[in-house]
Amino acid sequence: MEEILRRQIEKIVPLTDDEFQLVLSHFSVGKYKKHQYIVQQENPVPYVHFVVKGLLKSFYIDKSGKSHILQFAMEDWWITDNQGFYNNQNATLNIDCLEDAQTYYITLDNREKLCAELQKMEFFFLQKMTAGNIALQNRILSLMSKNSEERYTQFIQLYPDLIHRIPKTLIASYLGISRETLSRLSH
Amino acid sequence: MEEILRRQIEKIVPLTDDEFQLVLSHFSVGKYKKHQYIVQQENPVPYVHFVVKGLLKSFYIDKSGKSHILQFAMEDWWITDNQGFYNNQNATLNIDCLEDAQTYYITLDNREKLCAELQKMEFFFLQKMTAGNIALQNRILSLMSKNSEERYTQFIQLYPDLIHRIPKTLIASYLGISRETLSRLSH
DNA sequence: GCATTGATGTGATATAGGTCACAAATTTTC
DNA sequence: GAAAATTTGTGACCTATATCACATCAATGC
Numbered sequence: 001m002e003e004i005l006r007r008q009i010e011k012i013v014p015l016t017d018d019e020f021q022l023v024l025s026h027f028s029v030g031k032y033k034k035h036q037y038i039v040q041q042e043n044p045v046p047y048v049h050f051v052v053k054g055l056l057k058s059f060y061i062d063k064s065g066k067s068h069i070l071q072f073a074m075e076d077w078w079i080t081d082n083q084g085f086y087n088n089q090n091a092t093l094n095i096d097c098l099e100d101a102q103t104y105y106i107t108l109d110n111r112e113k114l115c116a117e118l119q120k121m122e123f124f125f126l127q128k129m130t131a132g133n134i135a136l137q138n139r140i141l142s143l144m145s146k147n148s149e150e151r152y153t154q155f156i157q158l159y160p161d162l163i164h165r166i167p168k169t170l171i172a173s174y175l176g177i178s179r180e181t182l183s184r185l186s187h
Numbered sequence: 188m189e190e191i192l193r194r195q196i197e198k199i200v201p202l203t204d205d206e207f208q209l210v211l212s213h214f215s216v217g218k219y220k221k222h223q224y225i226v227q228q229e230n231p232v233p234y235v236h237f238v239v240k241g242l243l244k245s246f247y248i249d250k251s252g253k254s255h256i257l258q259f260a261m262e263d264w265w266i267t268d269n270q271g272f273y274n275n276q277n278a279t280l281n282i283d284c285l286e287d288a289q290t291y292y293i294t295l296d297n298r299e300k301l302c303a304e305l306q307k308m309e310f311f312f313l314q315k316m317t318a319g320n321i322a323l324q325n326r327i328l329s330l331m332s333k334n335s336e337e338r339y340t341q342f343i344q345l346y347p348d349l350i351h352r353i354p355k356t357l358i359a360s361y362l363g364i365s366r367e368t369l370s371r372l373s374h
Numbered sequence: 375g376c377a378t379t380g381a382t383g384t385g386a387t388a389t390a391g392g393t394c395a396c397a398a399a400t401t402t403t404c
Numbered sequence: 405g406a407a408a409a410t411t412t413g414t415g416a417c418c419t420a421t422a423t424c425a426c427a428t429c430a431a432t433g434c
Contacts, residue, residue: 062332070324083321115310122309123302129316134270136323137257143330144363145249148421167381176331178422183383335391354411368391370413381430388423393416400411 001029001052005104008050008076012127013120023121026114027104032097039095045084047105051077054101055165058093059173069174072098072162078128098166148177149185188216188239192291195237195263199314200307210308213301214291219284226282232271234292238264241288242352245280246360256361259285259349265315285353335364336372 005027006020015023030049032038039045041061049056051073058071058079070093073079081093085108106114115122142151152175156163163171172182192214193207202210217236219225226232228248236243238260245258245266257280260266268280272295293301302309329338339362343350350358359369 060328060332066332068328068331070328082317082324086317086321119306119309122306122313126309126313126316129313129320130269130273132320133316133323134273136320136327137269139327140323140330141247141255141257143327144255145247145253169381179382180384180423181421183381184421356411365392366412367393367414370411371391375434377433379430379432381428383428384426386424388421389419390421391418392420393418395415396413398411398413400409402409403407404405 001102001104004052004076005050009121009124012124019118022118023114024104026110027106030103030105032101032103034097034100037094037096038103039081039084039091039093041092041094042090045081045089045091046107048078048080048085048111049073049103049105051075051079052102052104055098056095056101057098057170058095060093067173068176069170072159072166072174074162074165098170143176148175148181151175151177152182152185188289188291191239191263192237196308196311199311202307206305209305210301211291213297214293217290217292219288219290221284221287224281224283225290226268226271226278226280228279228281229277232268232276232278233294235265235267235272235298236260236290236292238262238266239289239291241284241286243282243284243288244357245282247280254360255363256357259346259353259357259361261349261352285357330363335362335368338362338364339369339372 002020002024005024006015009015009020009023027050030038032054038047038049038056039058052075055072055074056079057069057073058081059067059069061067071079079095081091081095083089084091084093088108111125115125142154146154152171155171155175168182169179172179175182189207189211192211193202196202196207196210214237217225217234219241225234225236225243226245239262242259242261243266244256244260245268246254246256248254258266266282268278268282270276271278271280275295298312302312329341333341339358342358342362355369356366359366362369
């Protein structure tokens with residue numbers, strides 16, 4: 001399992017064995033059951049999680065009670081409530097498990113210590129954050145310029161693996177359309 | 188003008204005079220006229236710009252020819268086509284000036300050099316990127332969970348300064364609604 | 375292995391917001 | 405400062421998507 005984390009980092013910065021051990025020593029391992037929450041609205045957000053097994057979703061519940069999925073996270077993805085985690089605020093999002101899951105998680109303090117001890121980790125996190133930004137901007141443009149069908153097609157292209165692991169209902173919620181509309185498309 | 192850049196950085200990391208001179212030496216100054224493009228679709232994206240004067244917008248033109256505003260940038264904001272800039276690709280966005288503008292701009296190479304020479308600048312960029320991420324995620328949730336009126340109200344709250352500098356037509360394009368609908372809202 | 379819960383499909387109907395068309399007001403340009 | 409360009413408002417009409425209501429089917433828990 002450690003290997004997944006190591007490969008993820010080494011896609012961006014090479015690491016010696018010792019360096020990777022140092023990295024690893026700043027993380028903890030978490031195991032979670034399907035339906036289990038790892039972040040809850042109104043509660044603190046102590047960790048970012050790197051998923052090594054399973055599938056999670058982060059979602060926002062609006063004032064009318066409707067839930068909107070911000071992100072899915074499967075193996076090799078990072079997930080947290082950014083606003084809560086980085087600004088030390090209570091969560092506005094929820095994160096729960098769609099499948100039994102295992103993560104390596106790290107606190108903000110530990111992340112900062114790690115970056116101080118191993119400069120290239122700061123570069124790594126900057127690269128990840130930058131890639132995240134680009135993806136988010138594309139998602140915004142997609143929401144603004146594409147209709148439901150186009151967004152669904154794009155989703156299939158971008159995340160072919162997810163299609164088979166996630167009920168359509170949730171994909172609809174991620175795409176910002178109703179499950180009925182998606183149902184009528186997908187045929 | 189330099190002072191604006193310095194204050195922007197010092198909101199996150201303190202700088203000595205020498206350090207700031209080092210920072211500054213990696214930037215160039217650009218002056219642009221209203222209507223001038225500083226990034227064009229299909230062209231390279233050599234710089235990120237820090238705006239010290241004026242107002243710009245970045246926008247995407249979809250396949251049907253409709254334009255969607257991704258971002259405005261006034262004094263103290265950063266702007267570029269991220270995908271083009273960080274991945275060394277051609278632009279998918281356009282950026283032009285809504286008012287005569289002045290920026291400090293930097294290449295990717297120079298940014299990397301600067302971070303290598305002055306570690307805290309990497310921390311600075313990471314912080315900015317993180318804040319950007321949070322803002323983008325909120326915008327996505329806003330697009331998914333709020334109707335036109337709520338999004339407009341939120342825009343006014345978030346960017347009260349911009350309301351008076353930007354025609355409603357463009358605000359509509361930023362909010363992902365038609366100008367007619369916005370006109371009927373604003374009352 | 376049955377019972378509960380969740381997922382999916384589909385009809386009928388409602389509606390927010392888009393589009394088109396025109397006129398008036400305002401701003402910009404030379 | 406007149407002409408051109410841009411912005412804004414508003415009516416009439418259209419459409420994509422939401423909502424509600426069932427029915428069926430599949431998955432999961434004990």
